[in-house]
Amino acid sequence: MPFSVSWHTLLDELDDLPGGATLITPLSHKRFQVTDVQEQRVVIEFLDRDIDETRPLQREQFETLFRRITEEPGGFELDRLPADADPYPAVLSLHPRFEIDEDRGVIVEKEGPTTSQLLDAEPESESDEQERTEPDVDVYADALLLVDALERHDVTTLEEVDTDALVNIYTLLSDVQRNANDLRQDVADVLLNRLHHDRPVSGPFGSVQRTSRQNRTLKDEEVVVETLEDAGIDRERILGVDRSKVDEALEVTEVAESDVYEIETSEYVRKADVDEERKETRLQGLKDQLAASEEEGAEELREEIEDLEARIDELTSFRTGAEVSD
Known part of the structure; x- marks a missing residue:
């Protein structure tokens, strides 16, 4: 099939995308949206960048990628792409005959049904409130308690903090460190299957x-x-x-x-890198969200934290002279 036919099929698919549809690049896992579809190029806008967020993708580059894919029976290896070129296969995956296999690190041409790099057809508005759920991981409860303890005690002057409070803070820090490291390793095991060819993959933080x-x-x-x-x-x-x-x-x-x-x-x-400014912004947003939430919702969160704290107090408190009964 000549490229011109495939190109216009791709443009038709792009024209049919619903508003706000979000795609993700296969190598760097950066989110972007298609903002304009033209005969000679496709304009995209990255959602995770503060500068140079808008970028045109040229038809001739799509044609080059198309020919390399069709010439490789096992698929074209994504690590052979030029630097910062992974939006091209992400967009091309919207074509009904092309698919990205991230496990193998290739983009292939297929005769049957294919999947795309499309994430959200209609992403939620930033103003929409998401229902809070409690994840079933040990580090979650410990982290909530630690945040509460750090807010109630001035740890910038540890010498002035009561011994009981220091014991609780130390216990929570130890628990958070242990459980967070266990979860970190579980996350790392999954990430290893998604990271390819020593290329950094970026997230918001x-x-x-x-x-x-x-x-x-x-x-x-x-x-x-x-x-x-x-x-x-x-x-x-x-x-x-x-x-x-x-x-x-x-x-x-x-x-x-x-x-x-x-x-x-x-x-x-x-x-590889930490965006401290982004983390601070997110933390401040969480604080503002809690402060602006309805009284009933805020009170429910406080009660949840107090209940969790009571549970940890029972495990860490020392009662001098108390007898242990069978």
């Missing part, structure tokens, strides 16, 4: 990226000794020594690390 680390452990002692002896290192020089001596020997020989070390490479998620 910051960004993460996929990277790797190597853990080295010495192979069997006799294997290490014989390998280095063959390279001209006396047995007495390394026998019974620590790994630093082995590293010194590696520096003066052509022996590879893998000859004397068992090397395992593991993947993990590392925090």
